[in-house]
Amino acid sequence: DWFTRNHAFDFLARTEQARCGAGRWLDCYSRDHFLRAVFLESDTDIAVLSALAEVPRNNPLTIEEAVRTREQIDRAGPGRLQLHGIVVPNGGPLPEQIDGMQALAERHRVAAWKLYPVWGPGGRGYWLDGPLGTAVLDQARKLGVKTVAVHKGITLPGMDSTFSQCRDIGPVARRYPDLTFLVYHAGVEFDVGEGPYDVGRALGLDSLIRSLQENDLRPGSNVYADL
Numbered sequence: 001d002w003f004t005r006n007h008a009f010d011f012l013a014r015t016e017q018a019r020c021g022a023g024r025w026l027d028c029y030s031r032d033h034f035l036r037a038v039f040l041e042s043d044t045d046i047a048v049l050s051a052l053a054e055v056p057r058n059n060p061l062t063i064e065e066a067v068r069t070r071e072q073i074d075r076a077g078p079g080r081l082q083l084h085g086i087v088v089p090n091g092g093p094l095p096e097q098i099d100g101m102q103a104l105a106e107r108h109r110v111a112a113w114k115l116y117p118v119w120g121p122g123g124r125g126y127w128l129d130g131p132l133g134t135a136v137l138d139q140a141r142k143l144g145v146k147t148v149a150v151h152k153g154i155t156l157p158g159m160d161s162t163f164s165q166c167r168d169i170g171p172v173a174r175r176y177p178d179l180t181f182l183v184y185h186a187g188v189e190f191d192v193g194e195g196p197y198d199v200g201r202a203l204g205l206d207s208l209i210r211s212l213q214e215n216d217l218r219p220g221s222n223v224y225a226d227l
Contacts, residue, residue: 031069039073039080046079048111050149051086053119053156056100059086063108084149085110089132090120098139105143112147112182113140118155118163125163129171137176146179152208153185164189166208170215173223183208186225 012018013025017037020028027033038047049069052061063085070081085104089097104110115136118125126132128150140148152169155161166187173181188194192204199210208225217223 031065031072034069035073039076044080046082048082048084050084051114053088053116053151054086055088055091055121056086063104063110067108082111083108084112084114085145086114087136088116088119089136090124090126094132094135098135101136101139101143105145110145112149113145114149114151116151116156117168118151118159118161120159123158124160127163128168129175130168133168133172134175137172137179140179141176147182148179149182149184151184153187153189153204155189161189165202166211167202168211169208169223170211170213170217173212173217173221174215177222179222181223182226183223184226186227188227 012029017033018025018028020033022028022030022033034049038044049066051066052059054060056062063083066083070083073081085101085108087097087101087104091097101113104113113136115128115133116125117128117133120126128134128137137148140146150169152166153164155164164187166183169181169183173179186205187208188204194204197209198206199213201207202210205225212218212221212223
């Protein structure tokens with residue numbers, strides 16, 4: 001069971017959403033609750049259904065389930081829900097992960113890729129500018145799905161926070177100028193204080209700013225920080 005193995009997501013049981021009044025807190029994350037909260041109880045024109053950190057065979061949010069959710073909202077307004085496709089290059093044979101990207105792009109029409117470089121089955125992540133990351137980015141370019149959502153910061157429990165740092169964002173953004181990088185959480189950590197930019201510090205948001213500056217990536221380039 002994913003929820004007993006993956007303690008990184010224990011926080012799901014403690015969110016406001018988990019107190020929706022359903023018999024089990026897990027039911028508060030059903031498709032119906034999601035669509036009601038996002039599209040009926042909020043002033044939302046378009047939304048993104050992202051992906052969880054887990055290899056596809058064990059993932060509780062399968063791409064098939066995500067597609068069914070998109071199809072349901074499409075009946076009310078096509079194009080209002082975009083999907084992320086999870087890619088875990090360190091979660092098994094790399095060729096298998098790369099081949100899986102083709103199905104995500106062509107069969108399931110994902111709008112972007114979701115990467116968790118801080119996550120790994122053994123607690124160890126990977127760098128985007130290393131062989132695993134560049135294999136994914138090369139395939140993204142080849143398939144024409146050129147938006148990459150990257151989890152950086154807010155290190156998941158049991159994972160190595162080293163890979164939450166953003167030192168690899170600048171190098172890949174410079175190497176792949178035709179790709180767009182959405183940096184989820186922008187490197188921010190709960191236990192790292194934020195303040196005025198300190199070029200000598202490679203933690204938190206500073207690690208992202210420093211990486212972009214070192215690679216001559218100016219505001220308005222192909223990197224977007226999300227908080």
